[in-house]
Amino acid sequence: MGNPPADGDEDDPDAETDGGLRAYTVRLELVDEPGELLRALAPIADNGGNLLSIHHERGNITPRGHIPVQVDLECPPDRFDDVVEGLRGAGVNVIQAGAEHYGEEINVVLVGHLVETDLSNTLSRIEDEADAVVLDLSLAAPEGTGGISSARARLAIDSGRSSEALAAIRSIGTDKELTVVEPLLGGDA
Amino acid sequence: MKLAILGAGDVGRSVADLAGEYDHEVVALADSTTATVNPNGIAVDDALERKVGDEALGPGVPEDVFEMEYDVLVEATPTTLGDAEPGFSHVKRALEADRHVVLANKGPVAERYEELRALEADSAGSIRFEATVGGAIPVLSTVEDCTPQAVTAVRGVLNGTANFILTRMAAEGLDYEHVLAEAQDLGVAEADPTFDVDGTDAALKFVILANVLADGGFSLEDATVEGIQDIPGSALDLAAEDGRTIRLIGEATRDGVRVGPRLVPENGALAVTGTRNIVQIETRNAGSLHSSGRGAGGPETATAVLSDVGRLPPL
Numbered sequence: 001m002g003n004p005p006a007d008g009d010e011d012d013p014d015a016e017t018d019g020g021l022r023a024y025t026v027r028l029e030l031v032d033e034p035g036e037l038l039r040a041l042a043p044i045a046d047n048g049g050n051l052l053s054i055h056h057e058r059g060n061i062t063p064r065g066h067i068p069v070q071v072d073l074e075c076p077p078d079r080f081d082d083v084v085e086g087l088r089g090a091g092v093n094v095i096q097a098g099a100e101h102y103g104e105e106i107n108v109v110l111v112g113h114l115v116e117t118d119l120s121n122t123l124s125r126i127e128d129e130a131d132a133v134v135l136d137l138s139l140a141a142p143e144g145t146g147g148i149s150s151a152r153a154r155l156a157i158d159s160g161r162s163s164e165a166l167a168a169i170r171s172i173g174t175d176k177e178l179t180v181v182e183p184l185l186g187g188d189a
Numbered sequence: 190m191k192l193a194i195l196g197a198g199d200v201g202r203s204v205a206d207l208a209g210e211y212d213h214e215v216v217a218l219a220d221s222t223t224a225t226v227n228p229n230g231i232a233v234d235d236a237l238e239r240k241v242g243d244e245a246l247g248p249g250v251p252e253d254v255f256e257m258e259y260d261v262l263v264e265a266t267p268t269t270l271g272d273a274e275p276g277f278s279h280v281k282r283a284l285e286a287d288r289h290v291v292l293a294n295k296g297p298v299a300e301r302y303e304e305l306r307a308l309e310a311d312s313a314g315s316i317r318f319e320a321t322v323g324g325a326i327p328v329l330s331t332v333e334d335c336t337p338q339a340v341t342a343v344r345g346v347l348n349g350t351a352n353f354i355l356t357r358m359a360a361e362g363l364d365y366e367h368v369l370a371e372a373q374d375l376g377v378a379e380a381d382p383t384f385d386v387d388g389t390d391a392a393l394k395f396v397i398l399a400n401v402l403a404d405g406g407f408s409l410e411d412a413t414v415e416g417i418q419d420i421p422g423s424a425l426d427l428a429a430e431d432g433r434t435i436r437l438i439g440e441a442t443r444d445g446v447r448v449g450p451r452l453v454p455e456n457g458a459l460a461v462t463g464t465r466n467i468v469q470i471e472t473r474n475a476g477s478l479h480s481s482g483r484g485a486g487g488p489e490t491a492t493a494v495l496s497d498v499g500r501l502p503p504l
Contacts, residue, residue, distance in 0.1 A: 107433060109427055109428055111419060111420060111424050140423035141423075150427050151427070152428065154431065179450075181450050181452055183433075184438055184440075184452065
């Protein structure tokens, strides 16, 4: 793996029967320094991906002070994991990777003893049990890490699965004695 | 119509005060221990003056009210939970005497809806209770106009105290305890604000809505209720990073009732500020309707009571 460019996929029978190339979207988070974008795109081409579009959201800085970049690309389905691994291997922060897989974004706010109850475990459980990807996280702990703190997480979830994902997050909240402030779904709230 | 009013708090007094404007006559007004009755209409101003001066409303006792010739019993005694007494018995007595009843008291409609409807079915009188949900905002009559079957959900903010607290916390970056104390100083929150901030008051209103949508089946214990006491100022700050804010939102559908703090778009319809209330009525064929206004207060709630009186058929 690693060398054939996108149009070299024609000799891959599986990809052909599968409809050949498929479109994917990856969201990356880049440090605002010259050359970062180029460095981030190289692993895509190197792993057989074909760039379709790049949406470089300058001016829309994430709470951590980074720049979100959305890249649409196409590649055979069996190459996509290599593309993502290539990006991660190059030290690029991939915050979302998938095709139509993660179609919706929701925000939740968690309140409670977040640090003492192991925030990173809480987030892994959300990813596993709610089948979500944490795109972004902000933490506010005005009382220090031992007190009540709040965290806002932006999550990518499968289209049409918001209710199930929120039910799973609710139950994690109950487990860990955290208050979960959910978005209001439905209607045009 | 001849009105007999039980309960002389803000709402009962305002109904008595405004009844004349709506061409109705007050023949009885009672608080928990005293009453004034007159088949030709009581002197409302004098009675209200005595009430405000902490005197007896009149020489009578509440029992006297039921001896009067009246068309509509206005039940405006304080909301009680569980068996919803004595409100429920008041309604029962009036319906069994083939009189109409208009409730401002949420207890009986939230906790004993099916029993009320059964009593109404055997009576020449009807019950109405617009004032129990959202004060001056015409919520139930809007649902009635859309027909309850065509309404798929009702959502919104129906507690002004909790909304005031969340609004101030978000705007000033203050914590819950600080804003609660301020709300109490301003008279927006009661000395014991528990029912407002723990979501019970909002839940009662959404239970009533669910009962109307599903024609019964719900009481407070069927509702999932969370309050705002545990929401720190930092949670509102984080919500604002993403253009959102937190409101105590209720939802009623035919499947259930849920009240809790929720994230809503900062500039969205449901993010009303201060003590304002709002409901979003989601319909099957006509999208969503929104109504916003004052959800509490004596004269405001009295207008809902008097509108109900106006919708009653002659006996």
